Amino acid sequence: SPTLATWGDSVTLTATVKLNDIVKSGELFNFYRKSGSEWVSIGAKKTGSNGKAKITYTLPSGDSFSALTFKAEHVETGIIDTATIAVKPSITESDSWWAQILELFAIDTGGIGLFQLAALTITVLGAIGAVIKVIRKYALILLAIGLLLLLLGYI
Incomplete structure (x- = not known):
């Protein structure tokens, strides 16, 4: 997932389960986007044979935030990890x-x-x-x- 994106871009969020260096498949993750002080669900995915659960999220265009925070929650253990993506405004037609x-x-x-x-x-x-x-x-x-x-x- 990039750390800098433009509104309207699609970003891929990836979560991985490793237990004692063993990759686990079939693990369920819930993905969220922070909106104000609340977390809004953007989907759930199970890990594949590579131990990774990936979800693609399209950043809404014209939003007023300069950064977005996402969270992945491992359903079985409740372990949470967060990531923040800085978002730059897209160039508009009126720009030079x-x-x-x-x-x-x-x-x-x-x-x-x-x-x-x-x-x-x-x-x-x-x-x-x-x-x-x-x-x-x-x-x-x-x-x-x-x-x-x-x-x-x-x-």
């Missing part, structure tokens, strides 16, 4: 075209200004130019300046 590119590099688009965008552009141009032999010396200088500007923009 460059926000999608910056998201690939995990750059926060919330407060990006022209300074950061210019620094990123200079860095990319320098990196491209560094592979062309004729302008390599100037491109490396451009690349260094761009990286310095990017660093200054995030301090």
